[in-house]
């Protein structure tokens with residue numbers, strides 16, 4: 517355990533946590549909504565500091581990030597806890613649990629994680645993923661600071677529900693963000709995630725303003741966030757506020773945890789991908805296989821620049837500077853390719 521950051525002392529030994537927009541007031545002996553920030557004796561602790569539930573070397577495409585060092589592997593690590601309570605969570609066994617309720621946690625220091633990351637010379641860096649890394653903040657911060665000193669990349673795969681101050685504080689050490697934009701209505705966020713939309717939009721704008729690599733994932737749930745009008749409002753917002761080159765992944769939903777809606781039909785994903793492509797340059801279909809939904813084509817000339825088959829990636833039409841070999845258009849940022 518480590519003393520938690522972004523905490524204000526309340527009355528009667530209460531601690532008020534400002535790490536995320538829930539701003540929980542945590543009474544002595546209790547935890548916040550995330551289950552992993554716990555008040556002992558009036559002091560709030562990060563109970564999952566150094567507690568790792570899963571760690572493996574994954575293709576960067578699995579995060580999913582398609583335009584950040586395509587084809588490279590990244591050490592991926594996560595813990596338990598989440599500040600959202602999505603009824604459709606695909607990782608609910610680790611997200612909706614606290615440290616004491618989960619028996620498979622391993623204790624590591626930031627130096628231990630660095631040592632794992634450095635073992636494979638081809639490893640790109642460290643991705644903070646699986647559960648919500650914002651509620652693992654202190655540990656993530658300590659690792660990311662060390663990793664960036666070693667020249668490793670840091671990637672945060674997040675729901676974006678984090679307060680502005682901790683987000684800005686981690687920017688110097690974080691290279692890329694994969695953010696879930698789960699829907700474009702507060703109704704959805706309140707009903708299905710027990711949070712709100714605006715803080716996520718604010719996070720996205722801050723990441724873009726900070727110049728960090730950003731990709732967005734939108735899980736399409738039939739009957740909840742697949743209506744054309746709201747969806748088009750969302751992609752218009754992305755284009756206007758984040759730029760039309762923002763990568764958007766449309767992800768197929770499967771019934772899980774507390775939601776039993778039928779899985780997303782391929783026709784819905786294709787229809788929404790077609791609509792998004794009118795506003796954005798790079799739209800992908802994920803969590804399912806489609807013939808062309810995972811490939812990157814040059815937005816200017818249509819040339820196939822990156823081919824993906826499962827997690828196998830090749831770059832038949834991309835030069836070493838990230839440009840389309842046919843027309844010279846910059847497709848990948850120069851600092852996102854090796």
Ligand code: SF4
Pocket residue numbers: 533534535536537538539540542547548549550551552553598599651
């Ligand atoms: S990080 Fe946890 S304790 Fe802190 S405000 Fe968010 S949900 Fe509450």
